[in-house]
Amino acid sequence: MTVFVDIGSLDDIPRQGARLVRTAQGCVAVFRTADDRVFALDDRCPHKGGPLSEGIVHGTAVTCPLHNWVFDLNTGQAQGADDGAVGTYAVRVQGGRILIDASLIRRSAAA
Template identity: 85%
Template sequence: MTIFVDIGSLDDIPRQGARVVRTAQGCVAVFRTADDQVFALEDRCPHKGGPLSEGIVHGTSVTCPLHNWVFDMNSGAAQGADEGQVRTYATKVQQGRILIDATLIRASRAA
């Protein structure tokens, strides 16, 4: 059984924007798409360590702000000719609140 933890309101993240959740295992970027889907990815591009939370959200993808690598937020996989993967975290939205898989992030606090 998956346990989820509330990390904040959906309205705390602008459409096509992101926020960072700091965890014991590192930072997690939580994204909101234009149609209110929510995704959570490791906040570090495998190419040069760029902060994905500062990237451009388009559809269900995010583009790294440093070197334009594009990641599918469903799978965490780099798209196109780029090779790499970032970890993804299960999320859901209930009653306007964002919930993230607590077993993957263990101790966390919203930033």
């Protein structure tokens, strides 16, 4: 079972915008679509490292601000790119609050 942690209000992210969340695992971009759906992806484009949180959100996709690679917010897969994909994370909205997979926040245990 996935445990979720509150990271803020849905209203903190403009429609067709994003918010950067720094986690123990790295930076995650949390996106809000025009119809208030929320998605979470790795913030770094695999092509040239562009910050996806600064990209343009359209439909259920985001375009990297550096070289226009387009990523599906559902799958993290780059459209039309052979090796382009970013990680996706569990996120949901409950009572107007954005909840993200708590495992992103916890630090990995050292062996």
